[in-house]
Amino acid sequence: MTDSQSERTDFGYQKVDKSAKAGMVAQVFNSVAAKYDIMNDLMSLGIHRLWKRYTLDCSGVRPGMRVLDIAGGTGDLTEQFAKRVGAQGEVVLADINDAMLSVGREKLRNRGVVGNVSYVQADAEQLPFADDSFDVITIAFGLRNVTDKNRALRSMLRVLKPGGRLLVLEFSKPVQPLLNQVYDFYSFNLLPKMGQLVAGDADSYQYLAESIRMHPDQETLKGMMVDAGFDNVDYHNLTGGIVALHRGYKF
Amino acid sequence: MMLLPLLPLTLAEKLANQLLHADPASSARLQALRGKRLRLTLRELPQPLTLTVVDDGVVFAVHDDNDVDCHIQTALAVLPELRDSANITRLIKADALDIEGDPMLAQRFSALFRDLDIDWQATLASRIGELPAYWLIKRWRQSRRWLTRRMAEQRDWLRDTVVEEKQLLVSAVEFAVFSDDLQALRARLDRLQRRLDSLPAEG
Numbered sequence: 001m002t003d004s005q006s007e008r009t010d011f012g013y014q015k016v017d018k019s020a021k022a023g024m025v026a027q028v029f030n031s032v033a034a035k036y037d038i039m040n041d042l043m044s045l046g047i048h049r050l051w052k053r054y055t056l057d058c059s060g061v062r063p064g065m066r067v068l069d070i071a072g073g074t075g076d077l078t079e080q081f082a083k084r085v086g087a088q089g090e091v092v093l094a095d096i097n098d099a100m101l102s103v104g105r106e107k108l109r110n111r112g113v114v115g116n117v118s119y120v121q122a123d124a125e126q127l128p129f130a131d132d133s134f135d136v137i138t139i140a141f142g143l144r145n146v147t148d149k150n151r152a153l154r155s156m157l158r159v160l161k162p163g164g165r166l167l168v169l170e171f172s173k174p175v176q177p178l179l180n181q182v183y184d185f186y187s188f189n190l191l192p193k194m195g196q197l198v199a200g201d202a203d204s205y206q207y208l209a210e211s212i213r214m215h216p217d218q219e220t221l222k223g224m225m226v227d228a229g230f231d232n233v234d235y236h237n238l239t240g241g242i243v244a245l246h247r248g249y250k251f
Numbered sequence: 252m253m254l255l256p257l258l259p260l261t262l263a264e265k266l267a268n269q270l271l272h273a274d275p276a277s278s279a280r281l282q283a284l285r286g287k288r289l290r291l292t293l294r295e296l297p298q299p300l301t302l303t304v305v306d307d308g309v310v311f312a313v314h315d316d317n318d319v320d321c322h323i324q325t326a327l328a329v330l331p332e333l334r335d336s337a338n339i340t341r342l343i344k345a346d347a348l349d350i351e352g353d354p355m356l357a358q359r360f361s362a363l364f365r366d367l368d369i370d371w372q373a374t375l376a377s378r379i380g381e382l383p384a385y386w387l388i389k390r391w392r393q394s395r396r397w398l399t400r401r402m403a404e405q406r407d408w409l410r411d412t413v414v415e416e417k418q419l420l421v422s423a424v425e426f427a428v429f430s431d432d433l434q435a436l437r438a439r440l441d442r443l444q445r446r447l448d449s450l451p452a453e454g
């Protein structure tokens with residue numbers, strides 16, 4: 001690999017300078033933050049709630065645990081984790097984007113989720129937490145947007161307690177070719193139109209569709225987690241592989 | 252389909268928590284169980300259900316393969332019966348129940364709902380609507396009938412076994428023959444003893 005190549009990364013289908021990706025991703029989420037929850041329900045027909053619920057079921061979280069929700073955005077997972085860890089536990093909602101973090105904080109406060117949640121603006125690639133400090137870490141629909149995914153995975157491993165687990169919920173590759181085609185049509189034709197109609201922003205949703213396609217498929221991500229040092233890595237396809245939940249442990 | 256069971260699950264969870272919160276006495280019972288996890292494998296459900304007690308209620312999960320404190324395999328109708336520890340052995344013997352882990356915990360989970368001070372039929376109808384309530388109560392009655400049958404079978408089995416056990420007892424004739432044999436044996440032993448006594452002692 002030549003130097004000039006290694007300095008570039010994908011931003012949807014475009015190749016951009018590595019140093020520029022974070023800023024461009026930030027722009028996307030600045031632009032969608034306010035309408036994010038509505039769009040989520042619309043785009044996934046509400047199914048994202050079930051994907052998240054599945055993630056919670058698999059997390060094995062108990063009262064008293066410390067949980068880190070990276071790229072937590074508007075806090076759907078954080079809210080449920082907060083309920084499960086209780087007053088003795090703690091949930092940290094971390095996101096690189098201040099606009100998303102504010103929407104999340106506001107939403108959770110309005111719903112009375114207070115006391116055991118803290119909000120931290122942080123980059124998944126360099127988490128500002130001590131080694132071995134969380135029982136469970138989740139990153140839902142976030143890893144796709146991270147510039148250096150390997151570095152982010154290593155950073156997560158570092159802050160995970162021994163015995164703890166990482167759950168990565170992310171768009172993946174549909175297993176059925178037919179579903180794949182329908183899904184392609186949906187993502188590249190309907191999705192940007194919906195983005196335009198509801199959020200007045202087709203570009204961000206075009207990026208969303210492209211970034212989903214550029215994201216590593218099930219086996220690749222599994223390999224990346226193993227390489228980063230996670231043990232017992234496995235994954236489950238949801239909705240025919242449109243989404244996959246990867247799970248890895250630190251022993 | 253991994254996601255399908257999640258819909259009824261979230262509804263059931265909501266309902267369970269509403270019912271718990273309707274009784275002020277629940278809070279202390281929940282407090283005592285906080286952090287405990289119970290897995291239910293019910294005849295009526297396609298998948299095991301895992302319950303975790305959190306600060307202000309219970310959380311249900313279907314895709315949870317993590318450790319639990321107690322695993323119960325049984326039928327819906329048996330759940331309220333668990334409240335009495337006296338029932339537990341009886342149910343296990345009748346093959347209506349299997350418990351792994353702490354049986355006390357099964358008992359306390361059962362009491363959590365069983366001791367609720369509510370009229371189930373009316374409460375369910377008002378919370379989830381007449382039709383689902385009717386369906387649920389019907390399933391419940393089916394389950395109770397299954398349990399009654401199971402327990403009756405157990406009773407019959409016990410009765411049969413006792414009768415058979417009578418057959419195991421020896422008859423009067425058999426006993427007489429046996430006594431005669433024993434008498435003869437004793438006589439031979441006596442004779443043998445006398446002969447032994449008459450032998451000169453070795454120096």
Ligand SMILES: C[S@@+](CC[C@H](N)C(=O)[O-])C[C@H]1O[C@@H](n2cnc3c(N)ncnc32)[C@H](O)[C@@H]1O
Binds near residue numbers: 040074145
């Ligand atoms: C699609 S949202 C997901 C939000 C939430 N987890 C959910 O499932 O609804 C992606 C989030 O990732 C955040 N993000 C992007 N790059 C990040 C990075 N390097 N570190 C932390 N968060 C990042 C974005 O700001 C955005 O809030």
